[in-house]
Structures are given as structure tokens and as C-alpha cells.
Amino acid sequence: MALQTLRGLGLLLETDARLPSVASLIAGEPVSGSWWSHAFAQKIFTALGQFADHRDVMFTKLISGKVTLVHRRLSPEILAIGTARAPWQMKGLSKSARNLLEMIDEQGSLRTDQLAWPESATAKPGEAARELEAKLLIHAGQFHTETGAHAKLLESWEAWAKRVGFKVKRISTDEAKKKMGERVRKLNEQFEAKARLPWV
Numbered sequence: 001m002a003l004q005t006l007r008g009l010g011l012l013l014e015t016d017a018r019l020p021s022v023a024s025l026i027a028g029e030p031v032s033g034s035w036w037s038h039a040f041a042q043k044i045f046t047a048l049g050q051f052a053d054h055r056d057v058m059f060t061k062l063i064s065g066k067v068t069l070v071h072r073r074l075s076p077e078i079l080a081i082g083t084a085r086a087p088w089q090m091k092g093l094s095k096s097a098r099n100l101l102e103m104i105d106e107q108g109s110l111r112t113d114q115l116a117w118p119e120s121a122t123a124k125p126g127e128a129a130r131e132l133e134a135k136l137l138i139h140a141g142q143f144h145t146e147t148g149a150h151a152k153l154l155e156s157w158e159a160w161a162k163r164v165g166f167k168v169k170r171i172s173t174d175e176a177k178k179k180m181g182e183r184v185r186k187l188n189e190q191f192e193a194k195a196r197l198p199w200v
Contacts, residue, residue: 001025002047006057010074010183014048014059014067018193022047022069052141055164059141061133063184063195074183075161076169080176081199082136082157088199089135096123097131100154104138108159113151129154136198 002025006012015023015035023035026044035044051057062068117125132138139160141153184195
């Protein structure tokens with residue numbers, strides 16, 4: 001059911017009190033706050049894991065700073081926006097975030113558990129990564145390490161596209177932003193929500 005909803009809408013929140021989300025679809029009711037404390041938490045966790053492994057699904061911080069599942073057909077829009085390096089993306093980035101972005105640009109991808117992070121850095125690598133995610137500058141995916149710990153794979157959008165076998169269909173940044181803005185506007189109208197995109 002959640003996959004059908006994602007196919008239809010193109011976007012699906014991990015959790016949200018108003019907009020369609022994986023948590024609310026699994027729970028059968030709106031889920032406010034953290035879904036971890038919900039009675040269906042294990043089922044929600046399982047569903048999200050299945051989505052994470054699905055070739056047609058991308059996770060990113062797109063709507064209102066929340067984890068958003070994006071259907072593969074919208075990948076051209078995300079890639080166009082993510083790779084633009086527009087003023088709204090670069091302005092205000094901390095030195096640590098800029099350094100991390102430079103490392104990702106050079107190497108294509110980095111694992112947070114294998115990251116050579118300078119001791120002099122004022123922020124932890126996780127904080128820098130969250131800054132870059134919020135600006136759509138990178139793709140970040142969670143995974144379990146060989147020891148069972150949680151870590152993230154931080155990738156440039158080009159590296160992500162190559163890894164998943166996505167042939168980039170070129171689209172202008174302005175067109176991409178217009179399409180995503182219209183999609184979110186319709187969602188807000190339909191579900192009486194106030195979702196926002198990071199560049200607005």
C-alpha cells in the first residue's frame with residue numbers, strides 16, 4: 001500500500017501528522033512525533049528497510065527538513081537541484097560542512113565510520129553531514145557496518161546515480177524547482193498541510 005501511494009504521489013514522508021507518510025500508512029492513523037514509540041514501530045521499521053533496498057526509492061531531506069521518500073521518476077528533478085550549488089545551498093555552510101563537501105567531491109563517496117576527520121574541526125562529521133543533507137548537496141544513506149553499528153554512506157549525486165545505475169536525464173534547475181514546487185503545493189492543498197521545500 002505504501003509503495004502504491006509513493007508511486008501515485010511521487011513523494012512520501014517517513015512520518016508526518018498531515019501529509020501521507022510510511023508511518024501513518026502502516027499504523028492506519030496519523031502519527032505525531034517519533035514513530036519509534038508507536039505500537040506499530042517494528043512494522044514501520046521493517047517497511048522503511050524494504051524501501052531503503054528498493055531500486056525505485058530514494059531517501060532525502062526534501063520536505064520541511066524531514067526524511068522524504070522520492071520515487072525514481074523524480075530523480076532528474078532531485079539531481080538537477082542537488083547539483084546546482086545554488087546560493088541557498090552554499091550560503092551559511094559551516095567550515096566543517098564545506099570541508100566535508102570537498103572531500104565527498106574528490107572521492108565520490110565516504111563512509112562515516114571510515115572518515116579521517118581532523119581533530120581541529122569544530123563540528124563532528126555527523127553534524128557536517130546533516131548540514132549538507134539539509135541543503136540537498138549530497139545523498140546520504142544509512143547502513144549497518146560489519147560490526148553491526150550504524151553508519152552513513154555520503155555520496156555526491158553523480159556517484160549515487162552511477163551506483164544505482166540511473167541514467168541522468170538532463171533537466172534545468174529552474175524547471176526542476178518549478179515541478180517540485182507544484183507537486184508540494186498540490187499536496188498541501190489536498191491534505192491541508194504547510195510543507196515547504198528547502199529553497200523556499
